Amino acid sequence: MSAHEDAVPTDAMREHNQHNHSTRHHAVPTDATRDTRPSVAETVHGVHTLSLAKAITAGLRAALRADDRVILMGEDIGPLGGVFRVTEGLQAEFGDQRVRDTPLAESGIVGTAIGLAMRGIRSVIEIQFDGFIFPAFDQITTQLSRQTLRHGGSVGMPVVIRLPYGGHIGSIEHHQESPEAYFAHTPGLRIVSPSQPHDAYWMIQEAIACNDPVLFLEPKSRYWSKGPVDFDHPGLPMHNSRVVRAGTDVTVVGHGAMVSTLLAAAEIAATEGTSIEVVDLRSLSPVDYDPLLESVRHTCRLVVAQEAYGHASLGSEIAATVAERAFYSLEAPVLRVSGFDTPYPPAALETQYLPSPDRVLEAVDRVLAF
Amino acid sequence: MTAPERECDEPTVQLLTPDGLLQPTAAAEEYAPLVAGIKEEVLRQFYRDMTFSRRVDITGANLQRQGQLALWPPSFGQEAAQVGSARAARAQDHLFPSYREHIVGMIRGLDPVRLFALMRGVTLGGWDPRETGNFHLYTLVLASQNLHATGYAMGLQFDGETATGDPDRDAAVIVYYGDGATSQGDANEALVFASSYQCPQVFFVQNNQWAISVPVSRQSRHPLAHRGGGFGMPGVRIDGNDVLASYLVTRRYLDAARAGEGPSLIEAMTYRMGAHTTADDPTKYRTDSEVELWSARDPIVRYKTWLSGRGASAAFFAEVEEEAEDMAADLRRRTQELVAPPRSVIFAHVYQDPHPLMVEQAAWLDAFEHSFEEGSA
Numbered sequence: 001m002s003a004h005e006d007a008v009p010t011d012a013m014r015e016h017n018q019h020n021h022s023t024r025h026h027a028v029p030t031d032a033t034r035d036t037r038p039s040v041a042e043t044v045h046g047v048h049t050l051s052l053a054k055a056i057t058a059g060l061r062a063a064l065r066a067d068d069r070v071i072l073m074g075e076d077i078g079p080l081g082g083v084f085r086v087t088e089g090l091q092a093e094f095g096d097q098r099v100r101d102t103p104l105a106e107s108g109i110v111g112t113a114i115g116l117a118m119r120g121i122r123s124v125i126e127i128q129f130d131g132f133i134f135p136a137f138d139q140i141t142t143q144l145s146r147q148t149l150r151h152g153g154s155v156g157m158p159v160v161i162r163l164p165y166g167g168h169i170g171s172i173e174h175h176q177e178s179p180e181a182y183f184a185h186t187p188g189l190r191i192v193s194p195s196q197p198h199d200a201y202w203m204i205q206e207a208i209a210c211n212d213p214v215l216f217l218e219p220k221s222r223y224w225s226k227g228p229v230d231f232d233h234p235g236l237p238m239h240n241s242r243v244v245r246a247g248t249d250v251t252v253v254g255h256g257a258m259v260s261t262l263l264a265a266a267e268i269a270a271t272e273g274t275s276i277e278v279v280d281l282r283s284l285s286p287v288d289y290d291p292l293l294e295s296v297r298h299t300c301r302l303v304v305a306q307e308a309y310g311h312a313s314l315g316s317e318i319a320a321t322v323a324e325r326a327f328y329s330l331e332a333p334v335l336r337v338s339g340f341d342t343p344y345p346p347a348a349l350e351t352q353y354l355p356s357p358d359r360v361l362e363a364v365d366r367v368l369a370f
Numbered sequence: 371m372t373a374p375e376r377e378c379d380e381p382t383v384q385l386l387t388p389d390g391l392l393q394p395t396a397a398a399e400e401y402a403p404l405v406a407g408i409k410e411e412v413l414r415q416f417y418r419d420m421t422f423s424r425r426v427d428i429t430g431a432n433l434q435r436q437g438q439l440a441l442w443p444p445s446f447g448q449e450a451a452q453v454g455s456a457r458a459a460r461a462q463d464h465l466f467p468s469y470r471e472h473i474v475g476m477i478r479g480l481d482p483v484r485l486f487a488l489m490r491g492v493t494l495g496g497w498d499p500r501e502t503g504n505f506h507l508y509t510l511v512l513a514s515q516n517l518h519a520t521g522y523a524m525g526l527q528f529d530g531e532t533a534t535g536d537p538d539r540d541a542a543v544i545v546y547y548g549d550g551a552t553s554q555g556d557a558n559e560a561l562v563f564a565s566s567y568q569c570p571q572v573f574f575v576q577n578n579q580w581a582i583s584v585p586v587s588r589q590s591r592h593p594l595a596h597r598g599g600g601f602g603m604p605g606v607r608i609d610g611n612d613v614l615a616s617y618l619v620t621r622r623y624l625d626a627a628r629a630g631e632g633p634s635l636i637e638a639m640t641y642r643m644g645a646h647t648t649a650d651d652p653t654k655y656r657t658d659s660e661v662e663l664w665s666a667r668d669p670i671v672r673y674k675t676w677l678s679g680r681g682a683s684a685a686f687f688a689e690v691e692e693e694a695e696d697m698a699a700d701l702r703r704r705t706q707e708l709v710a711p712p713r714s715v716i717f718a719h720v721y722q723d724p725h726p727l728m729v730e731q732a733a734w735l736d737a738f739e740h741s742f743e744e745g746s747a
C-alpha cells in the first residue's frame with residue numbers, strides 16, 4: 001500500500017531551500033482571493049519529472065519553508081513519512097513541532113486544528129485513508145466549516161485536510177472510498193482534487209495559503225504516476241477547471257483518477273472516429289462551470305463520470321446545473337457514469353464496480369444516439 | 371522508544387517469568403493458587419493454540435508475498451494475550467475483535483480460511499457470528515466495535531441473559547482493541563456507556579507498544595490500565611506474554627461481569643513482533659534492540675519451557691508442530707482455491723429488504739457485462 005518513487009529533484013531542492021533559508025517570510029496571507037498563491041522564490045526552478053505523491057511532498061516542503069506558521073498533523077506522518085510516504089523527510093527537515101504524529105483520533109486532529117487556526121496557525125492534516133475521515137465528520141461539518149461565519153468573518157480557518165481517496169488499489173474495506181459528496185454538500189468547505197503532478201504541486205500550496213478550510217483530495221491510485229512539474233509557472237488557480245483534451249463530439253468531465261479513465265476512453269473513441277473533449281474538474285466545490293459550459297456549447301453532449309456512488313452525488317449536481325444553464329445547447333440529456341449505489345465491493349470485484357473506459361464509452365454511445 | 375520507567379513500575383500480573391519460571395509477581399498473588407486448578411489438557415491446549423496462531427501468521431505472510439492475499443496483519447508476539455483471554459470466555463459469551471485476533475476466532479470455531487478470504491478481498495465480512503461461537507466480524511475502523519460490544523452487553527441486560535446467578539447461562543462480552551485505538555472517541559464513549567449501565571463487559575487492550583509507527587507514549591502518558599479507574603471500573607495491567615496471566619485475569623473479570631458486577635479493563639502488555647501489516651516497514655521507526663528485548667520475552671518459548679518442566683514430552687511438542695503444519699498446508703491449498711464471488715454479490719446484501727436501485731443496477735451491470743461476452747463470442 002505504500003509505494004515509493006524517489007522525487008528526482010529532492011536533493012537539489014533541499015540544497016536550494018537551505019541556501020534560501022534566510023529569505024523565508026513570516027507573513028500569513030490574509031487575502032483569501034482565489035489567486036492567492038505562494039511565492040516561488042524559495043523553490044527549485046525549472047521543470048522536473050515527479051510522481052504525484054512526490055509533487056505533493058515538494059509542495060508541502062515549499063509551504064513549510066514559506067511560512068513557519070504552517071504545521072503538518074496526522075497519523076504516522078513523522079518518521080514513517082505517512083503510509084504513502086507523502087510526508088517523507090519532512091519531520092527530519094522541519095522538526096517534530098511542525099510535523100506532528102498525533103494521537104490516533106481523527107476528531108481530535110480536526111478539532112485541535114480549529115483551535116490552532118484561531119491563533120492563525122495553519123494546519124495541514126493528513127487523514128490516513130478516505131474511509132477513516134468519518135470520526136472527524138462532526139468537527140468538519142458542524143465546526144470547521146462554520147467558524148468563520150459564526151465569528152462574523154473575523155476568524156479564518158486555514159485548515160487543509162489531505163485525503164487519499166478512490167479505488168483501483170485492490171485493498172480491503174474503507175481503503176478505496178470516494179466520499180466527496182458528503183463534503184461538497186457542506187457549505188463553508190472548499191474541495192479540490194489534482195489529477196496530475198504539476199497541479200498537485202501548485203494546488204497544495206494554494207490550498208495552504210487559503211484562509212478557508214480546504215479538503216484536498218488526493219487520487220491515491222495516481223500517486224505513483226509521474227509527470228512534469230514546472231516549478232516556475234503555477235498554471236491555473238485551484239478553483240478552475242480545465243479542458244485537458246480537445247474534442248468536438250462529446251464532452252466528458254471528471255476529477256482525480258477518473259481523468260485518466262476519461263483520457264483512455266477518448267483515446268479509444270478516437271480510433272472509432274468519435275472526438276471526445278475531456279474536462280478535468282480540479283475543483284469540486286465551488287465548481288468552475290464556465291469551461292464546461294463553453295465545451296458543451298460546441299459539443300452539445302455531456303457525460304459526467306465519477307467513482308463515487310451516483311445517488312445524490314457531485315455528478316448529479318453538475319448534470320442538473322449544466323441542464324439548467326445550457327439547456328438549449330444540449331442535443332441529449334446529460335448522462336452520469338458512477339460507482340454503483342453500494343459500498344465499494346471486495347477487491348476481487350472492483351474492476352466490475354469501477355467506471356472503466358468501456359463504461360464511459362457506453363454512455364458516450366448513448367448520448368450520441370439521441 | 372521503550373516504555374517510560376514509571377510504566378515499568380506499574381503493578382503487573384505475571385505468573386510466568388520470561389524464563390518460564392512460575393514466580394508470580396505481587397500483583398499476581400490472588401491468581402497464583404489458581405494455576406494448580408487448571409487441567410493439564412487445558413494447559414496443553416494453550417500451547418497448541420499459540421503454535422497454531424503463529425503458523426497461521428507465517429502462512430498469511432507467505433501467501434501475501436505470493437500475491438494470494440491483499441494484505442496480512444500478523445499477531446506474531448501477541449499469542450498469549452489472545453489465547454489466554456479467548457480460552458477464558460464461556461460458550462455463551464460474545465467476542466468482538468478488531469482485525470488481528472485470528473486465533474481468538476479459531477478458538478471459537480472460525481475456519482481460518484474465512485480470515486484469508488477477507489484479506490484476499492473476496493468478501494467484506496466472511497463469517498456469521500452465530501456459526502463461529504459468537505466471534506463477531508472484524509472491524510477496520512478503529513474502536514467502532516467497542517461501542518457495538520457495549521451495546522451488545524446492554525442487550526444481554528435487556529433480555530435478562532446475564533446476572534441471573536446461573537453460570538451456565540449468564541453471558542458477558544469481551545472487546546479487543548489496540549493501544550492506538552484507545553485514543554478514539556468511540557473507545558472512550560464505550561467506557562462511559564459500559565460504566566454508566568454497569569454492562570457485563572471486559573475491555574481487553576492489547577498494548578503491543580505501537581500503532582503502526584507511533585509509540586504508545588503518544589497515546590497515553592500513564593499506563594492504559596488507569597483508563598479503567600478514570601471511568602469508574604477496575605483496570606488491571608497484565609503481562610500479555612504470559613498466557614496464564616491472560617487466562618486467569620480475563621476469567622476473573624468475565625466471571626464478575628456475568629455475575630452483574632459491571633465492566634472492567636485489562637491492559638495486556640505485549641509486543642507486535644512483526645510489521646503492522648505486510649505493507650509496513652518497521653525498520654523506519656523502531657530499533658533492532660527493542661525488538662530483541664521483546665524477543666527475549668517470547669510468549670511461546672517461555673510457556674514451552676514451563677510445560678516441559680512439568681513433564682510435557684518432546685513427542686507432545688512434535689505432535690503439535692505436525693498438526694500445525696497440516697493445518698497450514700490445508701489452509702494454503704484452500705486459500706488458493708478461493709475465487710472471486712459472482713458480481714451479484716456487489717448488490718445482494720446491501721439491504722435485507724428489497725430495494726429498487728439494487729435490482730435495477732444489478733440488471734444493468736449484467737446486461738453490460740453480457741454485451742462484451744456476446745460481442746467476443
Ligand SMILES: Cc1ncc(C[n+]2csc(CCOP(=O)(O)OP(=O)(O)O)c2C)c(N)n1
Nearest residue numbers: 128132510511512548549550551580581582
Ligand atoms: C478510524 C481509523 N483511523 C485510522 C486507521 C488506520 N489504521 C489502521 S491500524 C492503525 C494503527 C492501530 O494501532 P493499535 O490500535 O495500537 O492496534 P494494532 O494495529 O497495533 O494492533 C491505523 C492508524 C483506522 N483503521 N481507523
